[in-house]
Amino acid sequence: MPTPLPAPYFVAASTPAAGLVGLDPADLARDDFIAVFTGNEVPARAQPLAAVYSGHQFGHWAGQLGDGRAILLGDIDGPQGRMELQLKGAGMTPYSRMGDGRAVLRSSIREFLCSEAMAALGVPTTRALVVTGSNKGIIRETMETAAVVTRMAPSFVRFGSFEHWRYRDKPEELRILADYVIKTFYPELAGAPNPYLALLEEVTRRTGVLIAHWQAVGFMHGVMNTDNMSILGITLDYGPFGFMEAFDVDHICNHTDQGGRYSYANQVPVGHWNCYALANALLPLIDDQEAAQAALDVYIDAYGTRFDELLHAKLGLTTTHEDDRALADTMFQLMQDNKVDFTLFFRRLGDLRLDVADAEREASDAPLRDLFLDRPAFDAWAAQYRARLRQEGSVDAARRVAMHAVNPKYILRNYLAQVAIEKAQNGDYSEVTRLLSVLERPFDEQPEHDAYAALPPDWAAHLEVSCSS
Ligand code: AMP
Numbered sequence: 001m002p003t004p005l006p007a008p009y010f011v012a013a014s015t016p017a018a019g020l021v022g023l024d025p026a027d028l029a030r031d032d033f034i035a036v037f038t039g040n041e042v043p044a045r046a047q048p049l050a051a052v053y054s055g056h057q058f059g060h061w062a063g064q065l066g067d068g069r070a071i072l073l074g075d076i077d078g079p080q081g082r083m084e085l086q087l088k089g090a091g092m093t094p095y096s097r098m099g100d101g102r103a104v105l106r107s108s109i110r111e112f113l114c115s116e117a118m119a120a121l122g123v124p125t126t127r128a129l130v131v132t133g134s135n136k137g138i139i140r141e142t143m144e145t146a147a148v149v150t151r152m153a154p155s156f157v158r159f160g161s162f163e164h165w166r167y168r169d170k171p172e173e174l175r176i177l178a179d180y181v182i183k184t185f186y187p188e189l190a191g192a193p194n195p196y197l198a199l200l201e202e203v204t205r206r207t208g209v210l211i212a213h214w215q216a217v218g219f220m221h222g223v224m225n226t227d228n229m230s231i232l233g234i235t236l237d238y239g240p241f242g243f244m245e246a247f248d249v250d251h252i253c254n255h256t257d258q259g260g261r262y263s264y265a266n267q268v269p270v271g272h273w274n275c276y277a278l279a280n281a282l283l284p285l286i287d288d289q290e291a292a293q294a295a296l297d298v299y300i301d302a303y304g305t306r307f308d309e310l311l312h313a314k315l316g317l318t319t320t321h322e323d324d325r326a327l328a329d330t331m332f333q334l335m336q337d338n339k340v341d342f343t344l345f346f347r348r349l350g351d352l353r354l355d356v357a358d359a360e361r362e363a364s365d366a367p368l369r370d371l372f373l374d375r376p377a378f379d380a381w382a383a384q385y386r387a388r389l390r391q392e393g394s395v396d397a398a399r400r401v402a403m404h405a406v407n408p409k410y411i412l413r414n415y416l417a418q419v420a421i422e423k424a425q426n427g428d429y430s431e432v433t434r435l436l437s438v439l440e441r442p443f444d445e446q447p448e449h450d451a452y453a454a455l456p457p458d459w460a461a462h463l464e465v466s467c468s469s
């Protein structure tokens with residue numbers, strides 16, 4: 001059962017998330033709703049539970065983990081399907097280990113904003129319905145205050161949920177879990193010759209697709225442990241995540257991840273590695289090592305195909321050409337050498353014009369070109385890119401619309417979250433809601449919110465995020 005918090009208050013709610021469970025967002029600020037979504041009152045028909053799981057953390061077997069501070073209230077049949085509601089930070093569970101079962105306001109706001117921002121970006125993810133807070137003090141690196149974020153997803157089952165029963169050598173429990181997941185979330189696989197193999201293939205495929213979306217939007221999860229990998233292939237557990245700003249393929253967003261296991265570039269092989277861990281857990285059910293091994297190749301294909309599609313769309317290309325890989329490689333290398341802001345680059349690339357006189361090209365390119373220190377190198381790449389666009393008969397206006405529909409103007413930069421968090425820590429929650437409303441429409445121009453698309457200020461260079469949440 002959740003443990004109540006003293007004098008809870010409303011922090012923020014997501015209107016689109018409320019719609020998924022047929023709730024009126026205005027109701028979420030009511031005292032009776034605040035009580036439920038803080039864990040102070042449990043709805044009459046709810047049967048709260050915390051789930052056990054295990055997992056590999058930073059490549060090492062960590063043994064039993066489990067919902068140490070997450071409590072499932074139950075599920076709701078929403079207009080778009082079944083959604084489970086889970087309170088994160090509502091007190092200790094049998095799996096709290098050394099933890100206090102709590103979440104702080106800072107990390108709850110980060111999870112809330114990022115879940116909803118990712119959904120708006122079209123990235124598969126768990127959702128966040130509402131954040132409530134309490135002035136109860138919570139000890140982290142400094143004293144902070146408690147909060148609860150209500151998350152939603154069709155399921156919170158993780159790769160680690162399967163690893164748990166496998167390492168406990170409990171094949172019957174393993175089978176019950178797999179059958180439940182297939183029956184509830186992958187009913188189309190039930191009739192496959194080997195449903196457990198089909199499950200592995202499908203989860204592996206979805207994971208490859210998920211990682212392609214992360215890479216294409218510059219999202220770094222920060223803690224891709226197998227206990228944070230969803231069996232549905234959706235982004236799960238927002239902690240020390242970050243969005244790529246000055247492009248660096250080796251960027252590490254989690255301050256605690258000193259070895260860079262979960263760096264931007266490493267997300268791709270780690271996603272594959274995690275699927276291996278899942279395959280290993282499912283092996284007693286699949287009972288065919290070779291087939292399980294082969295199923296893992298699905299990851300490479302799914303990732304490669306989706307990333308390629310997303311990259312073509314980001315570049316405004318509607319056809320494919322054998323030189324596209326080289327064009328993209330040169331582009332990424334230039335972005336790396338010049339520390340170009342990932343989001344601004346792709347957004348401004350959409351404004352590039354083919355239909356421009358030679359004499360005006362430099363002025364026309366300036367907003368994009370000025371992101372580079374090495375302007376001649378940019379000019380050389382831009383000439384190749386223009387040639388490629390001309391080759392497929394690209395039209396400026398149409399390409400601009402298409403590119404702006406896939407290259408966001410607004411992402412959850414760390415400093416934007418930090419500003420909202422600091423205001424909230426001083427009792428002003430309005431910036432959380434304002435920022436969320438901007439992030440809900442990441443592809444729209446929203447000229448009145450241009451400031452939210454700006455490069456990070458100097459003070460943000462010192463921002464660090466870690467696992468302490
Ligand atoms: P994470 O890497 O944040 O997904 O957390 C790893 C494990 O630690 C999970 O089992 C969490 O439930 C658990 N955990 C993290 N923070 C706490 C906390 N404050 N209290 C209890 N368990 C926690």
Ligand code: MG
Pocket residue numbers: 227228237
């Ligand atoms: Mg976790």
